[in-house]
Amino acid sequence: MRKIVLVGNPNVGKSVVFSNLTGSKVMISNYAGTTVEFTQGKLNTEHESFEVLDAPGTYSLTPTSKVEEVASSLVDRADIVINVVDATNLERNLFLTTEVLERSVPVIVALNMIDEAGHKGVKIDVEELESLLGVPVIPTVAVSGEGLKDLVDALPLAVNRKAAPLEISDRWSYVGKLVGEVQEVVHRHHSWLETLQDASLKPLTGIPIAAVVLFLAFQFVIGIGEFVAEFLEEYIFEGLYEPLLIYLSRLMGESGFLHDILIGRLIDGEIEFEESLGVLTTGVFVELGIVLPFLTVFYLVLGFLEDSGYLPRLAVMVDRSMHRLGLHGYSIIPMVLGFGCNVPAALAARNLDSRRERFIACTLMAVAVPCMAQLALIVGLVGRFGAAYLAVVFASLFFIWVVLGLIIDRVMPGYTPSMVIEIPPYRLPSLKAQGKKLGMRIKGFLIHATPYILGGILVVNILYTVGIIDYLGILFAPVIEGMLGLPGEAVSTLLIGFLRKDVAVAMLVPLGLDARQFVIGAVVLAAYFPCAATFTVLVKEMGVRDMVKSALIMIATAFSAGFILNLLLDTIIPAAFLAIGLVSSAIILALALGSTSDRRELKDYDSAA
Amino acid sequence: MVVTLVEMKPGQSGIISALEGGAGFEAKLSHIGLHKGKKIKKVSSVFSRGPVTVSVDNFQVAVGYGKAIRIKVEVNNIEKNSPGR
Numbered sequence: 001m002r003k004i005v006l007v008g009n010p011n012v013g014k015s016v017v018f019s020n021l022t023g024s025k026v027m028i029s030n031y032a033g034t035t036v037e038f039t040q041g042k043l044n045t046e047h048e049s050f051e052v053l054d055a056p057g058t059y060s061l062t063p064t065s066k067v068e069e070v071a072s073s074l075v076d077r078a079d080i081v082i083n084v085v086d087a088t089n090l091e092r093n094l095f096l097t098t099e100v101l102e103r104s105v106p107v108i109v110a111l112n113m114i115d116e117a118g119h120k121g122v123k124i125d126v127e128e129l130e131s132l133l134g135v136p137v138i139p140t141v142a143v144s145g146e147g148l149k150d151l152v153d154a155l156p157l158a159v160n161r162k163a164a165p166l167e168i169s170d171r172w173s174y175v176g177k178l179v180g181e182v183q184e185v186v187h188r189h190h191s192w193l194e195t196l197q198d199a200s201l202k203p204l205t206g207i208p209i210a211a212v213v214l215f216l217a218f219q220f221v222i223g224i225g226e227f228v229a230e231f232l233e234e235y236i237f238e239g240l241y242e243p244l245l246i247y248l249s250r251l252m253g254e255s256g257f258l259h260d261i262l263i264g265r266l267i268d269g270e271i272e273f274e275e276s277l278g279v280l281t282t283g284v285f286v287e288l289g290i291v292l293p294f295l296t297v298f299y300l301v302l303g304f305l306e307d308s309g310y311l312p313r314l315a316v317m318v319d320r321s322m323h324r325l326g327l328h329g330y331s332i333i334p335m336v337l338g339f340g341c342n343v344p345a346a347l348a349a350r351n352l353d354s355r356r357e358r359f360i361a362c363t364l365m366a367v368a369v370p371c372m373a374q375l376a377l378i379v380g381l382v383g384r385f386g387a388a389y390l391a392v393v394f395a396s397l398f399f400i401w402v403v404l405g406l407i408i409d410r411v412m413p414g415y416t417p418s419m420v421i422e423i424p425p426y427r428l429p430s431l432k433a434q435g436k437k438l439g440m441r442i443k444g445f446l447i448h449a450t451p452y453i454l455g456g457i458l459v460v461n462i463l464y465t466v467g468i469i470d471y472l473g474i475l476f477a478p479v480i481e482g483m484l485g486l487p488g489e490a491v492s493t494l495l496i497g498f499l500r501k502d503v504a505v506a507m508l509v510p511l512g513l514d515a516r517q518f519v520i521g522a523v524v525l526a527a528y529f530p531c532a533a534t535f536t537v538l539v540k541e542m543g544v545r546d547m548v549k550s551a552l553i554m555i556a557t558a559f560s561a562g563f564i565l566n567l568l569l570d571t572i573i574p575a576a577f578l579a580i581g582l583v584s585s586a587i588i589l590a591l592a593l594g595s596t597s598d599r600r601e602l603k604d605y606d607s608a609a
Numbered sequence: 610m611v612v613t614l615v616e617m618k619p620g621q622s623g624i625i626s627a628l629e630g631g632a633g634f635e636a637k638l639s640h641i642g643l644h645k646g647k648k649i650k651k652v653s654s655v656f657s658r659g660p661v662t663v664s665v666d667n668f669q670v671a672v673g674y675g676k677a678i679r680i681k682v683e684v685n686n687i688e689k690n691s692p693g694r
Contacts, residue, residue, distance in 0.1 A: 059640035168636070201652055201671075316659075316660050418660070418674060421671050423662060605630035
């Protein structure tokens with residue numbers, strides 16, 4: 001089967017074209033770097049069926065990052081290249097086109113977003129462009145599917161130009177001349193979106209906008225998530241599902257191995273969704289009753305932030321602060337994604353240029369950014385002890401995130417280069433696209449999480465029944481009891497945390513902990529190690545050596561944090577004060593000690609220049 | 610007059626005259642569209658060594674401080690009167 005490869009600058013709509021050509025579902029957002037790995041699909045035309053590869057976006061075939069390398073190597077494997085070009089930015093896009101035309105492969109150009117170009121006052125003479133480039137140029141509007149049929153029909157007409165290679169400065173002047181001949185720009189006034197666009201980049205307006213956006217996002221997720229979770233618990237789980245389980249429990253004689261696994265332990269003769277620890281009780285409740293509502297709301301908010309084009313602007317606003325931790329603004333994207341699930345966040349870290357920043361970003365994300373599944377349980381369960389205790393959990397993680405960043409940046413050689421990122425225009429997210437994306441993510445969660453959640457509970461029950469937990473509890477008592485002030489049995493949550501962190505947090509409930517113990521348990525569970533799914537991706541992304549280093553940092557951090565909380569919380573400092581103290585001391589430390597590596601960057605350019 | 614991207618005023622336009630940070634640095638910026646001879650307009654910058662945002666043709670690029678001070682821009686003195694702060 002012949003291979004078609006989609007190549008183009010980041011955020012020009014390659015994935016939209018891909019998804020329309022092949023009918024496959026792929027993640028699409030409005031910022032550079034959504035696709036980091038190529039995606040495969042199939043296209044059937046009347047005459048032939050093709051394999052279609054959607055390459056990650058690249059500005060050039062001389063790659064400057066890991067993601068761009070993938071794109072460049074895919075071009076070599078292609079039988080036909082569809083070069084997707086953003087019609088609103090002809091010059092920059094044609095730079096890549098001229099490079100593609102030098103490779104020995106038939107090329108066809110999809111002149112995408114031709115409608116937006118019209119709105120921006122850009123007029124392009126398509127026929128002239130076609131004759132100058134020497135390959136077919138098909139105007140398209142991928143989001144609405146316009147022109148895609150023409151694109152498919154024109155595939156057999158793709159031309160292998162094998163153009164003579166140009167030097168970089170000659171290339172720019174050649175492209176400049178080309179654009180001058182085919183493009184006409186009419187001046188027009190700013191739209192309200194463009195005014196807002198500039199406002200979110202200027203510090204005086206941008207910082208308040210960032211604060212409001214983050215605050216609203218947080219309130220929305222926690223508020224609506226809690227509301228829906230409570231509704232589900234009361235009406236669906238306790239009202240409809242529990243009578244069914246009680247019937248089942250009676251049927252099994254309220255005891256026995258199978259009963260313990262499916263229903264779990266009865267608390268005072270009753271089924272308790274949070275404590276019984278059965279596959280059908282706690283397992284189903286944790287997944288559908290708590291995690292699902294929070295996750296759905298989170299992904300709704302994230303989808304809006306992604307598709308509107310706000311995230312890169314947030315990156316600009318936080319760039320200065322992130323530099324203090326050895327990162328730069330764009331690493332806020334893996335952090336934000338991490339609150340949904342750490343797996344896509346670890347993949348998104350691939351957009352960062354150096355091994356150093358990938359290491360710092362992945363480590364900080366895995367340690368201090370709990371995924372929504374875990375957060376939902378923390379909010380639901382720690383929240384019962386009062387907002388102050390919940391605040392201590394968040395404040396501790398924030399403190400860890402900042403202080404660990406300061407330390408790694410100081411100790412690790414090299415520096416994190418400043419960012420160069422494209423700021424996409426604001427776009428109003430389409431409801432259809434949002435629905436599709438949300439559906440994909442929820443489906444992904446249900447498919448990937450269900451076996452781990454139910455399997456996790458199964459494993460706990462078996463470990464308890466066999467007596468392994470009791471044995472480990474005694475073995476690890478000095479650490480768990482002595483250092484963290486938790487009952488020895490809590491070791492079981494650390495074991496299960498490797499499978500699923502949400503189940504692990506739920507398992508703290510039957511241990512009968514008090515508020516301070518619950519906080520310590522939640523913080524240690526969030527930080528000590530990534531779950532199996534994240535771990536696998538991190539090993540792949542960072543390599544075994546860096547992962548070992550990162551894992552040692554995580555374990556050391558989690559246990560020291562737990563130990564310090566055990567010393568201070570409620571014994572010396574009340575929860576509310578501790579939360580405020582942790583956040584303010586983290587900020588003061590960052591201001592006083594941050595940006596050690598920045599000076600190294602300035603020196604390096606001096607010596608290179 | 611040649612100034613760095615950091616020294617340019619928001620709203621001011623100019624032409625990139627030099628990228629002074631080695632070959633990799635030059636390639637990275639050129640590929641994204643900030644190449645020598647290109648006309649750019651500064652949109653904004655974040656204070657205390659924050660990133661600078663510029664607009665080029667129909668797109669915008671944010672450049673971190675460490676790179677922005679390495680980008681030299683030929684600005685037209687007359688344009689000082691253009692709207693900006």
